[in-house]
Amino acid sequence: MTDCSICIVEPDEIEREILEGILAEEGKIKFYKASKELLADLSTVSPALIIMEKQFGEENGYDVCRTIKEDYSQCDTSVLFLTSVVSVDERLKGLEAGADDYLTKPYDVIEFATKMQAARNRITKKAGLRAQLNLASNTAMQAMSAQSEMGSVLQSVRAMNEANDFDSVCDGLFVALRDYGLKCTVFFNQMGEDIFMPTPGRQATPIEQEIINMVRDKERVWQREKRACFNFPYSSLLVLNMPDDEDRAGRLRDSLCLVMEAYDVRINNLNQQKELMDAQKWQSSVKEISQLLNVASNQLQGSIGQSHQTLKKLVDELFELLPRLGLEEDQEEGIHRIVDDAFAKLSKELEQTETTRAVFGKVLAKLNKM
16 A cells, blocks of 8 residues: 555464565555564554454454554554454454454455555545544634634723723733733833833833834834834834744734734823813913903002092192192292102002003913913
């Protein structure tokens, strides 16, 4: 059987010569006189086909077949029995022991060839089925892994969307990184300040920070061997232990891109919210200052008007009083001169106060416009 080794347990030398002649074109063949020799070899070789008598000496071929199928299942071999009589009971015994077929004596060359071709077909089909099973198993495992990884992505994105501060957003990102078993350092900008935060249980080294800074303006996914950096407008993620398995590494790259895109959007949102809150506080402060300045300006304007009236009344009363004081003309002139000088000075000071009030007005106008 081409590319298939055949092991034959046959104590009779003449029978061995007959079988060797019939199977001369079938590839590598090895003969054993007893089953213990065959079983000793099965720990290191895996023949595609084993041929044996159903009874040789004191050994029962069915028991040997059962041992092969149970204790040496890794061989995944087919067993054919040699016999001169095959009854229904014999076939049932062979079936229960795990045998695949019978070869009857005396050997008919055509039957033998047919049986060997059937064995060859079973071996080929079994190999194909095994390959399909392995492919299906691997596909199922990949699907389960992908489903598990996508579950981590959804859980992480949900946690980040529910977060109201930068630390909580990072905790949401670390949910996925923890499930993936990754050692990472995440970079983000918080209100103009660059932050480097490692996954829990480790510290971000200066070299990690330098690598992130050096590759942030490169491609979206930058990778060198096990190191990979995922770059987004407001954040980056440096992974230190990407898996060697390219299939899993590919799935992780896709998953981490999804997680980091959600993370980047949330970081930007928090920065905008913080800026808006600061702007609202600043606007409230400006409004309060405007109100205080307006009150002060009105009070100043009222004070200026009141001072003008009081000063004018004082001067009028003084000038009415002077003629009744019986003063000399030069004395009245002196008092007039003193009062006029004082009035001029006070008027000048009031004009300066009026200028100050005008400045208040300009400041108020600008504040209101802002």
